[in-house]
Amino acid sequence: MFALIDCNNFYASCERVFRPDLNGKAVVILSNNDGCIIARSNEAKALGIPMGAPAFKWKEVLEKNKVHVYSSNYALYGDLSSRVMNILARFSPDIEIYSIDEAFLQFTGFEHFDLLNYGNQIRTTVVKSTGIPISVGFAPTKVLAKVANRIAKKFPEKTNGVYCIDSEEKRIKALKWLAVEDIWGIGPSYSKRLKLHKINTAYDFVNAPNEWVRKEFSVVGLRLKRELEGKSSLSLEQSSSKKAIATTRSFEKMYTQFEELRERVSTFAVSCSEKLRRQKSHCSMLMVFVHTNSHRKEQAQYSRNIMVKAVYPTNSSIDLVRLATAGLKKIYKEGYHYKKAGVIVMGLTPEHTKQFTLFNEDHPKHPVLMQTIDRLNQKIGKQKIKLACQDLGRTWKMNQEKLSPRYTTNLSEILAIYAK
DNA sequence: TCTGGGGTCCTAGGGCGA
DNA sequence: TCTGTCGCCCTAGGACCC
Numbered sequence: 519m520f521a522l523i524d525c526n527n528f529y530a531s532c533e534r535v536f537r538p539d540l541n542g543k544a545v546v547i548l549s550n551n552d553g554c555i556i557a558r559s560n561e562a563k564a565l566g567i568p569m570g571a572p573a574f575k576w577k578e579v580l581e582k583n584k585v586h587v588y589s590s591n592y593a594l595y596g597d598l599s600s601r602v603m604n605i606l607a608r609f610s611p612d613i614e615i616y617s618i619d620e621a622f623l624q625f626t627g628f629e630h631f632d633l634l635n636y637g638n639q640i641r642t643t644v645v646k647s648t649g650i651p652i653s654v655g656f657a658p659t660k661v662l663a664k665v666a667n668r669i670a671k672k673f674p675e676k677t678n679g680v681y682c683i684d685s686e687e688k689r690i691k692a693l694k695w696l697a698v699e700d701i702w703g704i705g706p707s708y709s710k711r712l713k714l715h716k717i718n719t720a721y722d723f724v725n726a727p728n729e730w731v732r733k734e735f736s737v738v739g740l741r742l743k744r745e746l747e748g749k750s751s752l753s754l755e756q757s758s759s760k761k762a763i764a765t766t767r768s769f770e771k772m773y774t775q776f777e778e779l780r781e782r783v784s785t786f787a788v789s790c791s792e793k794l795r796r797q798k799s800h801c802s803m804l805m806v807f808v809h810t811n812s813h814r815k816e817q818a819q820y821s822r823n824i825m826v827k828a829v830y831p832t833n834s835s836i837d838l839v840r841l842a843t844a845g846l847k848k849i850y851k852e853g854y855h856y857k858k859a860g861v862i863v864m865g866l867t868p869e870h871t872k873q874f875t876l877f878n879e880d881h882p883k884h885p886v887l888m889q890t891i892d893r894l895n896q897k898i899g900k901q902k903i904k905l906a907c908q909d910l911g912r913t914w915k916m917n918q919e920k921l922s923p924r925y926t927t928n929l930s931e932i933l934a935i936y937a938k
Numbered sequence: 939t940c941t942g943g944g945g946t947c948c949t950a951g952g953g954c955g956a
Numbered sequence: 957t958c959t960g961t962c963g964c965c966c967t968a969g970g971a972c973c974c
Contacts, residue, residue: 528974549942556942556974572941590942617945617974705972736948738972764944771939813941825967860943917940946973953966 519625519633519656519684520754522663523606523640525599526651526671528619529557532598533588535649536925536933544585548573551768552589552917589918597926601648609640614754622660624754637680656682657689660752661745664702665692665720689748693721703742708735720746759866760797765789766860770917772811773856779808780843784907786861787842791835794863795888800831802865804838806845811857822849831867834884835891838863839907 525531529547534540544561548554555571565583567576573587580587599618607613612624625633637654644652653674655667662683669692670681683689699709701720711734717723723731724746731739744751765786773779783806794801807823826845828837842861891903923931 551940551942553941570942574940577940620974703972707971736971738948760945762945766943768942811941858942862944944974946971948971949969951967954964956962956964 519628519658520660520663520750521610521623521625521633521637521640522655522660522667523621523623523644524653524655524667524671525602525619526653527557527559528599528650529588529590529595530559530562531650532591532595533586533922534559535598536922540586544583545588546580546585547588547590548920549590550918551770552919553768556590587920589921591922591924593924593927594922598648598650602644602650602652605644605647606640608643609636612754612756614756622663622754625656633682633684634680637682638678641679652679654680656680656684658683658748659745659750660754661702661742662689662692662748665696665746668696668700686748690721693724693746694719696720698723701742701746703738708739759799759868761866762862762864763790763793763797763801763866764860764862765793766807766858766862768858769856774852774854776846776850776852779850779856779859780846781908783842783846783859783861784839784905786859787838788835788905788908790861790863791833791838791888792892794833794866795892798869799866800833800869801838801863802828802831802867803863804828804841804845805862805864806842806849807860807862808846808849808856809858810854814855814857817855818853820851820854824849830880831865832880832884833869834880834888835905836884836887837880839905843907 530545533545533547542561543559544565545559546555546562546567547557549556552573555567555569555573555576558567558569562585565579565585567579567585573580579585595618603613603615603621606621606623610623610625612626614622616622625631628636633656637656640654641652644650653667653671655663655665655670657663657666666681666683670677670679683692696719698704698712698718698720699706701723704712712723715726717726724743726743728740728743731743741751767782767786769782773782787804790801790804804826805823806826807821809821810817810819812819824845826841828841832838838861894903923933925931925933
């Protein structure tokens with residue numbers, strides 16, 4: 519059996535942990551730059567505010583309904599997430615942390631356990647210890663566990679936030695209830711095509727012929743179908759090492775000059791190298807991309823990316839900035855208004871299994887230098903020590919007008935309670 | 939004025955060596 | 957030596973997830 523545990527309206531719930539007065543009130547969280555609405559409390563959902571909506575288009579609705587609006591506070595969400603995951607890990611030795619607010623647990627050898635009761639224990643423990651409400655769905659496959667979780671969340675009065683698909687009857691009932699676009703793994707494009715063939719529910723989907731599903735939706739679709747049939751085809755993935763690391767941003771204004779872009783791209787490359795060092799990996803390739811603003815149809819559009827290969831695997835900020843700058847030089851074109859750029863590093867290998875080359879060697883001083891920079895930055899504050907090519911004057915700033923305090927990760931922002 | 943960021947997996951198609 | 961075929965690898969693009 520698998521369980522999918524999902525935090526309810528995670529970002530909104532994180533904000534509520536330290537602001538209990540927000541319970542029962544509409545709360546939304548904005549993306550970087552305060553651009554889009556990326557999380558909503560149930561009350562905000564009830565107002566019809568859609569996921570991913572541009573904040574400026576919903577300003578009036580937000581104001582009129584006195585919705586509490588927050589910039590995303592990843593320091594807070596990341597910390598609360600790891601607390602939730604640590605608690606979940608106590609309930610099964612097999613855990614896959616799927617995202618910041620979701621985890622799969624596997625229960626092998628729990629056949630004689632009362633899972634519903636166990637689910638309730640998980641739920642109360644997490645709420646009591648962190649203040650974050652969760653939903654729990656049990657089922658024989660991961661995709662069905664997703665379905666069970668959805669039912670638990672949708673009918674909290676009947677399920678108390680825990681639901682178990684443990685019989686054929688319950689599986690069929692759930693599949694008939696679930697709209698095809700709500701199946702995990704069926705996105706807008708697939709659901710449109712399925713509906714053209716009059717496949718409207720998960721039940722219709724599992725009754726489609728295997729050959730047709732394979733032909734139209736590749737092995738991905740076929741695997742989903744098997745999972746919904748109760749035949750486990752997706753296993754628990756416990757390895758956490760990443761295959762790519764990215765730092766990409768939309769800019770608060772348009773850039774036209776190469777130098778401006780170079781400075782931002784260098785900073786993205788440094789950020790990637792820091793992430794690499796944190797997970798003790800090297801990369802062998804780096805991709806740089808630039809975009810103009812695709813929402814401004816009247817402006818000339820340009821979008822390109824380029825892959826640059828490293829001569830030897832590296833995680834040195836200096837090397838990566840060099841590669842990124844070389845790539846940017848090749849793809850930059852004058853006369854465009856650039857709105858977004860990014861750096862993605864790939865071909866990741868562990869630091870200790872480095873492959874040396876015959877004629878090129880990495881700089882022996884770089885690892886020591888990087889270690890020192892990382893240590894200093896950790897000690898005296900993030901990003902105090904920089905490379906000269908970075909934004910030394912920090913002329914740009916992300917819009918984060920509604921940022922809540924980093925209650926759990928910064929001593930100066932800790933919650934203070936005064937007695938009268 | 940203002941439209942996010944960070945990932946994974948799969949397939950098709952071309953290059954290339956056996 | 958030349959040519960055809962097969963399979964592997966790489967890349968681009970498209971789908972999906974949160």
